[in-house]
Amino acid sequence: MKKLTIATRKSPLALAQTNMVAARLHEVLGVEIELLTLVTTGDKQKAWSLETKGGKGLFTKELEEALLNGDADVAVHSAKDLPGDQPAGLKIAGYLPRADPRDVLVVRQGIEEPRTIATSSPRRRLQLGMKYPHAEFTEIRGNVDTRLRKIGQDGVADATVLAAAGLQRLGIGSWPGVEFRVLGFEVMVPAVAQAAIAIQSRLEIDFDSAELFDRDTAVAVELERAFQTKLEGGCQTALGVHVGRDTLWFFHEQIGLRSFPLSADEQFTPVETASNMLSRLGFYNL
């Protein structure tokens, strides 16, 4: 392999993530890298409500088509935007080391308890509703900087929620007019695969993944995904699952927030572990 073409979205966050993957592939494989930037349905339909149209697959389909028709060899995605199952012919080759998996409450300066919170995610709405029972929720769309401006400058709501990983990868440590409050897992369980960057390719492309990719991230994300796959039904179900070093954090709209001790062994048998824990939680027939 002399040259690799990487398919990417062109939002600032997507490009930052793709450049990290490009640097890694170039460093380890010594190959020349070319980027193919594509516009996905999710990028085009800026007015669509992610709440009603559904988020999954909206930001990934066009990149996957480029892999399948040979226009690109590799696609880079935020792992949390990927649907559970891979399309025929494609695989997740691996992940980059995960960044900070927590969510951050972005609050307009001077506001102690937000009364209006702009987030389209049912997972974030339900969990924040426990912390701020008087808050009303509204929708918000756009890139990270657009969202920050909507809170800090335009005042469309008192607060919003962003992934710490996104802020970190964009190098945003502060923003005029807002305060960042990192939300602990005991308040806000992150989305499945949050903060992981997935490298997708065609099945026949064989990377030496042991060196290229991060094994610990793959183990954690595969366990989180096993829960998501078993619970699938409505893809708009409010679900959060996070595999910590020795704790599994779980949030589901029917039962709320729970945490469990998690052994090292359990992490290596994701399907069994997810089944066992879900039946202990009262989810049967999955």
Ligand SMILES: NCc1[nH]cc(CCC(=O)O)c1CC(=O)O
């Ligand atoms: N929902 C869109 C999306 N997909 C991935 C990230 C952030 C980066 C990540 O979790 O890897 C974001 C933005 C956000 O939720 O704040």
